[in-house]
Amino acid sequence: MARTKKGRAVSGWLIVDKPAGITSTAVVNKVKWALAAQKAGHAGTLDPAATGVLAVALGEATKTVPHITDALKCYRFMVRLGAATTTDDAEGDILETRDQRPDDDAIRAALAAFRGQIEQVPPQFSAVKVDGERAYDLAREGERLDLAARPLWVESLDLIDRPDPDHALLEMVCGKGGYVRSIARDLGHALGCLGHVLWLRREWSGPFDADQGISLDEIDRLAHTPDLDAHLQPLELALQDLPQVTATPEGAARIRNGNPGMVIASGIDWGTEVWASHQGRAIAIGRYQAGELHPSRVFN
Structure with missing residues (x-):
């Protein structure tokens, strides 16, 4: 006799504006609990320190996840120039610092090499599997990994603002599998000054925009009520391409x-x-x- 699934057979997409300090998996679990859903997953991991669009698929919408994962995504991020870190972001320990700082024209010129079809080496602290283990687990144990480069399509990458010599605000539109931290790291090396990500935000992912996102606080407030169901987007949105x-x-x-x-x-x-x-x-x-x-x- 077949076992009865726990929860409701709710289907659709809930677009979450993920805050910093929580994993993508924890967000999915929160959404699944709040909607009492039988099944949930997400389309594209965000690092715990990252914010922005996390599209959570529920029920039958989980079958459309690959179409959002494969879609273009937009990231806005601040690069801290002058220092390399173990994690390629502000969460890691500083490995090396340098005093030189490029001007705006030098940054714009260097960005050209990061557009189009590029090869990108993932960060040491990433979810890439090495002999069946996650790279971040091995990196935490002090192991230095020789990770293979992976292809990435970068539709656009532009300098948006330069608040001071130590910081550059960039915006990138790219395909699946991109690491913003690798862009910051490699750009810093190309400029000769080193660099890492200070913060990053996913502005949109396929058809889903940050303006549509619901906060975790709001999810808590509306949990187990029809008002939260009203925020669900139809699964058909993932198929628009x-x-x-x-x-x-x-x-x-x-x-x-x-x-x-x-x-x-x-x-x-x-x-x-x-x-x-x-x-x-x-x-x-x-x-x-x-x-x-x-x-x-x-x-x-």
Whole structure:
């Protein structure tokens, strides 16, 4: 006999404006508790010291997480020039300091090398796995790791403000897997002055903006009430970068059972990944082939 799942079968996205000092996992657990939800996850980890958009998926929306994880994201962050740290941010111990400071033009010129398709080495203190263990666990034990560079698409990276010679405010729009701390570290090396992140904030992630975010204090206040449910965003928002097709009634029945089903589409090439709706709601993600959707993910 199947076990009954605890909690409510609530689905959708809750956009949290994460404060500093808490892990992304702890935020997800708080949201899951406050909504008494059966299932929850997040789309893109933020470091404990970071703030801003943390998109929490609930129920069926967890099936759309990859589409937010793969989407572009915007970060605004302050780089402290003149010092390198063990963690590449202000949380770590200072490894080395230097007195020279670049001018604004030198910073703007150096940023050009960090745009487009780049290779980026993760920070020593990161969640990257090394022989089955997290890099940050090994780094805490004093081990110096030789981490492999990873590809990152940087759509834009600009100098926004220079409050004083020791600080530079930057804004970056990038793809998945980017480490802001690595940008600050590598920029500091490129400029010859060293650098680390003083603070960072994720302004938006895919379709979700910081202005939509709800605070943890507000989540606590509205926990277990319909007023918190009212903050939920539909799971369909995560699919906005995919073409939409409409399932016929007979096609919807087949698709919901995981089988290819007839859909109505226009101007979509064979093999394109799409999402199908029926009566205004998403029912599946899959590949469009000769008038049918071949589902890869089905929403209950």
